[in-house]
Amino acid sequence: MQLIYQSYYFSSKQKNKIILISRFMYQLLRSILFCFHPEQVHYFSMNVLKAICNTGLGRWCVQQLFKPDDQPIQVAGLHFRNPVGLAAGFDKNASYLHALDMLGFSHVEIGTVTPLPQAGNEKPRLFRLKKDNALINRMGFNNEGVDVVNQHLLAWRKKHPQSTLIVGGNIGKNKVTPNEEAWKDYLLCFETLYDAVDYFTVNVSSPNTPGLRALQDVEALEVILQKLSDALRARKIQKPVFLKIAPDMNEADALAAAALVARLQLTGMIISNTTISRNNLKTPASTLERIGAGGLSGMPLKNRAQQLLKVIATSYGNRLVLVGSGGIFTTDDARERMEAGARLIQIWTSFVYAGPSVIKNILRK
Numbered sequence: 024m025q026l027i028y029q030s031y032y033f034s035s036k037q038k039n040k041i042i043l044i045s046r047f048m049y050q051l052l053r054s055i056l057f058c059f060h061p062e063q064v065h066y067f068s069m070n071v072l073k074a075i076c077n078t079g080l081g082r083w084c085v086q087q088l089f090k091p092d093d094q095p096i097q098v099a100g101l102h103f104r105n106p107v108g109l110a111a112g113f114d115k116n117a118s119y120l121h122a123l124d125m126l127g128f129s130h131v132e133i134g135t136v137t138p139l140p141q142a143g144n145e146k147p148r149l150f151r152l153k154k155d156n157a158l159i160n161r162m163g164f165n166n167e168g169v170d171v172v173n174q175h176l177l178a179w180r181k182k183h184p185q186s187t188l189i190v191g192g193n194i195g196k197n198k199v200t201p202n203e204e205a206w207k208d209y210l211l212c213f214e215t216l217y218d219a220v221d222y223f224t225v226n227v228s229s230p231n232t233p234g235l236r237a238l239q240d241v242e243a244l245e246v247i248l249q250k251l252s253d254a255l256r257a258r259k260i261q262k263p264v265f266l267k268i269a270p271d272m273n274e275a276d277a278l279a280a281a282a283l284v285a286r287l288q289l290t291g292m293i294i295s296n297t298t299i300s301r302n303n304l305k306t307p308a309s310t311l312e313r314i315g316a317g318g319l320s321g322m323p324l325k326n327r328a329q330q331l332l333k334v335i336a337t338s339y340g341n342r343l344v345l346v347g348s349g350g351i352f353t354t355d356d357a358r359e360r361m362e363a364g365a366r367l368i369q370i371w372t373s374f375v376y377a378g379p380s381v382i383k384n385i386l387r388k
């Protein structure tokens with residue numbers, strides 16, 4: 024049976040029709056899903072997708088509908104089948120890698136992972152700003168802890184040894200760990216996940232762990248990055264290490280962080296995480312007040328993330344590998360980001376608003 028449907032392939036005309044239909048279907052589905060709470064919808068949709076991808080026919084349909092043709096690119100010594108990845112925070116515990124692989128992401132950044140499991144902030148903690156095509160979240164690094172996540176990764180690798188999906192490990196510190204000891208948390212996550220991931224991202228830029236962003240200050244950052252750099256050099260196999268920064272950093276501080284990454288000969292930077300700014304939103308101030316604190320992602324983040332990337336690319340584009348994240352919805356957004364100096368891009372919010380066809384859509388031209 025599997026052979027019969029695997030031997031049937033669609034022409035590109037048929038494929039375009041299917042994309043249009045699936046986009047329309049997602050709009051319909053979205054209007055239903057958006058009646059429910061975003062965090063519930065997140066887990067519900069991913070569990071349904073996971074179940075579908077666990078059957079031969081389901082997997083085949085998902086691939087036919089959503090998986091783009093390869094547009095391979097070599098970055099930081101790794102082979103990516105296209106430049107579009109899923110940003111951190113979507114699959115925090117590495118629970119949905121197979122399904123995300125079937126959708127066509129070239130890479131998925133799991134985490135943020137902390138040494139100990141954490142429940143994160145009180146719910147509700149994820150909110151839609153439909154008028155702005157944006158989200159506000161204050162998840163607070165909810166995750167099952169580095170040991171469990173490592174087990175998930177190793178199990179996935181054992182079950183899918185042929186997968187070409189690149190997996191990044193986004194690492195952070197526990198809420199209870201004081202900033203002076205934060206390096207120990209980063210180092211522990213780094214050592215634990217070393218064999219299970221393809222690259223690392225050091226997250227010091229989430230607005231939802233009190234005091235975390237103070238670690239972006241160059242002196243504090245140097246302590247963490249130096250320890251990781253030493254641990255990396257002690258390894259036989261070298262893995263890329265990125266620093267992920269906040270869009271709210273001023274340009275001088277962002278450049279100082281870039282200088283440090285370059286001096287320590289780490290790989291590059293992911294620009295950027297969510298913002299605490301609430302400027303230029305269509306969502307009424309009263310709604311924003313009701314939602315409260317958290318990181319804003321999606322369309323309103325686009326210009327700032329693009330601008331900060333450009334600033335860093337101008338000075339460090341030839342020494343650092345830059346990854347663009349923040350408000351990327353369309354081919355044009357992706358192209359602009361890559362023309363500004365990004366080698367790869369990552370999406371999160373556009374996946375929620377535009378659905379799984381967004382990857383194919385971005386890669387269309």
Ligand SMILES: Cc1cc2nc3c(=O)[nH]c(=O)nc-3n(C[C@H](O)[C@H](O)[C@H](O)COP(=O)(O)O)c2cc1C
Binds near residue numbers: 113164296297324370
């Ligand atoms: C609900 C949610 C949770 C997130 N969690 C993390 C996280 O744990 N670690 C991290 O580095 N970034 C996290 N992010 C930030 C995203 O990885 C991404 O950098 C940001 O949302 C900007 O991209 P976007 O505009 O495409 O959403 C999270 C974003 C959202 C919306």
